[in-house]
Amino acid sequence: MNKGHSKYSTDESEEENDNIRLNENSLNCYDEYQEGYTSILDKLDNEALDENFEIEPDTLTIIKAIGRGHFSDVHMGILSLLTKRIPVAVKTTHMRTYSMNAVESEDILGRQREMLRDELRMFAHLQSSSAGGHENILKLLGAITTIETDFCLVTEYCECGSLDCFLQAKWKNGDFEDELVFEGNENEKVWKIQRVSDWGKNYQSRRDKGLITTSDLLWFALQIARAMQFLASMNVIHRDIALRSILLKSDFTVKVAGFGLSRKLKECDDAYYTESKDAPLPIRQTAPESLKSGQFAITSEYWSFGVVIWELFTFAEKQPYSVELDDYEMNGKLYEILVEHLLSGQRLSIPNNVPQQM
Numbered sequence: 001m002n003k004g005h006s007k008y009s010t011d012e013s014e015e016e017n018d019n020i021r022l023n024e025n026s027l028n029c030y031d032e033y034q035e036g037y038t039s040i041l042d043k044l045d046n047e048a049l050d051e052n053f054e055i056e057p058d059t060l061t062i063i064k065a066i067g068r069g070h071f072s073d074v075h076m077g078i079l080s081l082l083t084k085r086i087p088v089a090v091k092t093t094h095m096r097t098y099s100m101n102a103v104e105s106e107d108i109l110g111r112q113r114e115m116l117r118d119e120l121r122m123f124a125h126l127q128s129s130s131a132g133g134h135e136n137i138l139k140l141l142g143a144i145t146t147i148e149t150d151f152c153l154v155t156e157y158c159e160c161g162s163l164d165c166f167l168q169a170k171w172k173n174g175d176f177e178d179e180l181v182f183e184g185n186e187n188e189k190v191w192k193i194q195r196v197s198d199w200g201k202n203y204q205s206r207r208d209k210g211l212i213t214t215s216d217l218l219w220f221a222l223q224i225a226r227a228m229q230f231l232a233s234m235n236v237i238h239r240d241i242a243l244r245s246i247l248l249k250s251d252f253t254v255k256v257a258g259f260g261l262s263r264k265l266k267e268c269d270d271a272y273y274t275e276s277k278d279a280p281l282p283i284r285q286t287a288p289e290s291l292k293s294g295q296f297a298i299t300s301e302y303w304s305f306g307v308v309i310w311e312l313f314t315f316a317e318k319q320p321y322s323v324e325l326d327d328y329e330m331n332g333k334l335y336e337i338l339v340e341h342l343l344s345g346q347r348l349s350i351p352n353n354v355p356q357q358m
Ligand SMILES: Nc1ncnc2c1ncn2[C@@H]1O[C@H](COP(=O)(O)OP(=O)(O)OP(=O)(O)O)[C@@H](O)[C@H]1O
Pocket: 002, 004, 005, 006, 007, 066, 067, 068, 069, 070, 071, 072, 073, 074, 089, 138, 155, 156, 157, 158, 159, 161, 162, 244, 245, 247, 257, 258, 259, 260
């Protein structure tokens, strides 16, 4: 099984869950998610869904494990519809391990189920938009919620997996074609398309060879921006925008996923507040003002988008700030060190392959 990339320790995430739930109960914004449940049914033209948005367990076949997140295991499966069978991704709680006793296990799995339920509500909210969702947001196809042991979310399947692993592999195999080149002794880079007449026409053959180009990276960035614009229009802060949360289809359509930490802002609010400063967050992607105050807003998502661009153009080879903070003894103090680093005005360095305008 692909081990994925666990970002937080279990203890931290449990604390975060508690904080979030406390926070949400006090804000009583839970109901706002519910409105999605009914209208989503009109939008999902999927024969496997009954009126409660529920998938019949018999229609789902698990094929293989494809990923493991902090809160879930992900499998590739096949969903049998009336007229066709389609590949899907199936997200479940982690399997029970033998190191846990039954009470511990039920406690942990119960929390993971709650996380998945939150994610389900967020999917429902996003798909309740007039357009039924967005092309660059992962689409929920249904769920099994009535049988606790089978609890799962079923989403569209993204053949190329997460963008970070996809780009890391391309970089490692030397499959990047930089379209910005130096010419002669000049210091200015020019686009290959300006110099090679059939460069544009030959893009399909480059893709068939498995090459990734500067234009592809820009295309990914644009699609992520569109997804984030949609989230903002739905009053949603994702809070975990990073390449590992972004999936890729084989036609290079990007799908933003990983809604486990996302929150819908109340109409009257422009920020979401996490009470504890110790709450586990994707620290390297989080805006400094959010790290300091625990306050998240649509504008703090712009910062994360900037870090995502950095990850795109460095092929997610290293974690953000791993070079800058290499010399520090972390001793579990990444949060403090990074906040200090950013507040002193330091920033990620501009990657080599990035076009100047970007
Ligand atoms: N729809 C999908 N299509 C293909 N692969 C997927 C899909 N959904 C998830 N995966 C794979 O499973 C991995 C883990 O999924 P995901 O990030 O959704 O889990 P998670 O529990 O929310 O993770 P975390 O909590 O660490 O953010 C992804 O990195 C990806 O490799």
